[in-house]
Amino acid sequence: MIFRGRAGNIRATRRHPSGAREPSDPAREDDLKAQLKPAIAPAWSAAESAELYGIKSWGAGYFDLSDDGNVAVSVPFNGARARVALLDIIAGMQQRGLAMPVLLRIENILDAQVSLLNEAFARAMSQLAYGGGYRGVFPIKVNQQCQVIEEIARFGARYGHGLEAGSKAELLIALASMEPASGYIICNGYKDTEFITLGLQALKLGYKCFFVLETPTELPIVLETSRALGIRPMLGVRVKLSARVSGAWNESSGDRSIFGLTTAQIVELIDALKAADMLDCLQLLHYHLGSQIPNIREIRSGVLEAARYYADLRQEGAALGYLDLGGDEYCLDVVEAIMSVLDPQGIAHPTIVTESGRATVAYSSVLLFNILDVTRFEPGQVPPPQPKEHELIGNLRDTLKSVNPRNLQECYNDALYYRGEIRDLFKRGQIRLRELSLAENIFLEIVSTIVRRLGDVKRKPPGLDGLEQSLSDIYYGNFSVFQSLPDVWAIDQVFPIMPVHRHTEQPTRQAIIADITCDSDGKIDQFIGSRGIRKTLPVHPLVDGEPYYLGVFLVGAYQETLGDLHNLMGDTNVVSVRINEDGTFDFVREMSGDSIADVLSYVEYQPQSLLEQFRKTAEQAVREGRVSVAERQAVLESFAASLRGYTYYED
Numbered sequence: 001m002i003f004r005g006r007a008g009n010i011r012a013t014r015r016h017p018s019g020a021r022e023p024s025d026p027a028r029e030d031d032l033k034a035q036l037k038p039a040i041a042p043a044w045s046a047a048e049s050a051e052l053y054g055i056k057s058w059g060a061g062y063f064d065l066s067d068d069g070n071v072a073v074s075v076p077f078n079g080a081r082a083r084v085a086l087l088d089i090i091a092g093m094q095q096r097g098l099a100m101p102v103l104l105r106i107e108n109i110l111d112a113q114v115s116l117l118n119e120a121f122a123r124a125m126s127q128l129a130y131g132g133g134y135r136g137v138f139p140i141k142v143n144q145q146c147q148v149i150e151e152i153a154r155f156g157a158r159y160g161h162g163l164e165a166g167s168k169a170e171l172l173i174a175l176a177s178m179e180p181a182s183g184y185i186i187c188n189g190y191k192d193t194e195f196i197t198l199g200l201q202a203l204k205l206g207y208k209c210f211f212v213l214e215t216p217t218e219l220p221i222v223l224e225t226s227r228a229l230g231i232r233p234m235l236g237v238r239v240k241l242s243a244r245v246s247g248a249w250n251e252s253s254g255d256r257s258i259f260g261l262t263t264a265q266i267v268e269l270i271d272a273l274k275a276a277d278m279l280d281c282l283q284l285l286h287y288h289l290g291s292q293i294p295n296i297r298e299i300r301s302g303v304l305e306a307a308r309y310y311a312d313l314r315q316e317g318a319a320l321g322y323l324d325l326g327g328d329e330y331c332l333d334v335v336e337a338i339m340s341v342l343d344p345q346g347i348a349h350p351t352i353v354t355e356s357g358r359a360t361v362a363y364s365s366v367l368l369f370n371i372l373d374v375t376r377f378e379p380g381q382v383p384p385p386q387p388k389e390h391e392l393i394g395n396l397r398d399t400l401k402s403v404n405p406r407n408l409q410e411c412y413n414d415a416l417y418y419r420g421e422i423r424d425l426f427k428r429g430q431i432r433l434r435e436l437s438l439a440e441n442i443f444l445e446i447v448s449t450i451v452r453r454l455g456d457v458k459r460k461p462p463g464l465d466g467l468e469q470s471l472s473d474i475y476y477g478n479f480s481v482f483q484s485l486p487d488v489w490a491i492d493q494v495f496p497i498m499p500v501h502r503h504t505e506q507p508t509r510q511a512i513i514a515d516i517t518c519d520s521d522g523k524i525d526q527f528i529g530s531r532g533i534r535k536t537l538p539v540h541p542l543v544d545g546e547p548y549y550l551g552v553f554l555v556g557a558y559q560e561t562l563g564d565l566h567n568l569m570g571d572t573n574v575v576s577v578r579i580n581e582d583g584t585f586d587f588v589r590e591m592s593g594d595s596i597a598d599v600l601s602y603v604e605y606q607p608q609s610l611l612e613q614f615r616k617t618a619e620q621a622v623r624e625g626r627v628s629v630a631e632r633q634a635v636l637e638s639f640a641a642s643l644r645g646y647t648y649y650e651d
């Protein structure tokens with residue numbers, strides 16, 4: 001039997017411990033209170049929740065739990081930290097009429113990550129007496145949103161942090177967002193004459209704009225355009241990695257990598273540049289390690305290979321001064337590895353460039369949504385046997401009675417068998433719906449009894465793997481996986497997700513999360529726990545009349561523009577906050593999500609003509625006497641209001 005609905009208030013049961021009380025004289029009452037104190041104090045603490053959800057391991061210090069049970073954002077200020085509860089930010093959103101779901105951006109975190117990266121390299125370089133400098137660039141494709149790029153450009157200027165552009169559109173963003181002197185612009189991706197012309201003209205304005213050659217065919221276009229404009233380019237070359245890496249993106253390494261030039265193509269490039277008297281234009285070596293490399297040994301081996309290319313290209317006469325390594329973690333090892341190759345050959349240390357995307361922006365965004373409803377898979381009370389019950393139902397009852405720790409697998413198999421038989425009888429019209437429903441209920445009671453007993457056995461029968469999950473709740477969230485968490489659906493990415501409040505109560509339910517797209521892929525059923533991936537998320541029972549909010553964390557990279565309009569769920573509302581040193585916060589930017597009219601126009605409908613068409617239908621109904629004029633007005637107003645409305649569930 002499936003129960004859909006809201007559960008009782010767990011607070012009410014815990015705050016009133018059972019046991020007789022004798023309310024007599026006040027002194028005794030106080031005594032009694034003192035005695036009861038341990039029972040009244042919450043049986044669950046925020047610290048236990050912190051452990052359960054692993055927030056310390058993925059929160060990077062930006063997210064933690066306050067003692068009063070709230071997930072808080074914590075950002076650094078001159079050695080100290082300022083903290084704000086997400087629930088307080090949600091309250092601020094509500095006051096401003098911004099409905100759930102909302103994508104929350106925390107600008108301080110973006111700034112902090114840019115600082116962290118630049119300062120980590122600065123520290124490593126000074127510690128190792130490295131002769132070159134460091135320049136980070138943010139790959140625009142990781143989050144192209146104007147608010148994000150503007151903030152990186154503004155805050156990053158103090159470090160000379162630049163942007164990486166992989167297309168013409170992204171080059172336009174880079175040029176418009178940065179001052180010429182503030183940082184580098186690294187152009188990757190296929191480049192046509194228009195792209196190259198603009199980049200060369202930007203050089204004239206003082207931008208340090210590198211073209212990274214990814215294929216041999218780009219060179220003639222660059223040479224021709226630069227000759228025609230009389231501007232010498234700043235060139236880079238991307239080499240194919242031979243060091244194979246084992247991370248998620250291993251297709252981007254090895255001989256079959258789709259990116260970069262082979263050694264033969266590099267030799268041809270050098271000869272062609274020499275012939276054109278432009279070898280001095282080749283200044284940057286691009287060797288993208290990717291940020292998904294799981295271990296330091298592979299990073300080191302990649303960097304060593306890159307440094308070898310660098311040294312040999314220098315020996316060939318290229319005026320290299322920049323080594324672009326794509327990824328960025330483990331900066332001490334990276335710097336050290338480069339020096340270990342170049343120092344013996346007396347080659348000056350290059351400016352190290354990295355293109356850190358995910359790590360720069362992931363932490364700064366949180367998707368917040370409310371839970372709309374719950375489905376529980378729980379047996380109802382099993383009624384006592386009736387006189388003329390079908391024999392198979394009796395068999396199920398016997399199975400239920402016989403469950404014990406030694407026969408769990410056997411009981412489960414029996415229950416499955418009897419239920420199958422009963423379902424067949426129903427299909428053949430030999431039993432009625434009420435009998436089938438009774439059988440299903442006893443079956444569910446057997447399964448939940450088995451699941452309870454599983455806790456008592458040392459070795460779980462392998463055939464019962466996943467049985468617990470089959471009983472977990474479904475929590476329906478007001479969001480779309482396809483729009484807001486496309487990587488959950490496309491590449492099974494696991495994002496940290498947890499309730500943002502009520503962590504002084506034990507989360508007693510286990511759930512998977514379904515979205516509101518009514519698509520069977522619109523769900524989240526893998527979660528981060530303190531000990532690896534888990535199949536259900538611990539959550540609290542809903543309390544009638546109280547909203548329940550979940551946050552999905554680390555969603556600042558890639559999720560926004562990869563999202564799609566599945567079921568015509570549009571962009572969510574977006575809010576950027578800045579946390580102040582005194583623990584207050586400001587709403588610095590707000591963007592309303594798509595209205596229904598917006599998403600309809602994306603798929604080529606004209607909202608105005610839809611309304612016109614519908615008006616004609618309604619008018620016809622008036623003519624035929626099926627509705628009154630007032631009713632016509634009411635339905636047209638509903639239609640128009642829906643066009644203006646949010647695509648998500650509105651209260």
Ligand SMILES: *Cc1c(COP(=O)(O)O)cnc(C)c1O
Pocket residue numbers: 139141142164166188288290291292326327355356357358359557
């Ligand atoms: C996507 C991309 C990056 C960013 O990689 P992350 O894994 O997000 O850090 C860097 N450089 C290039 C060329 C890219 O295409």
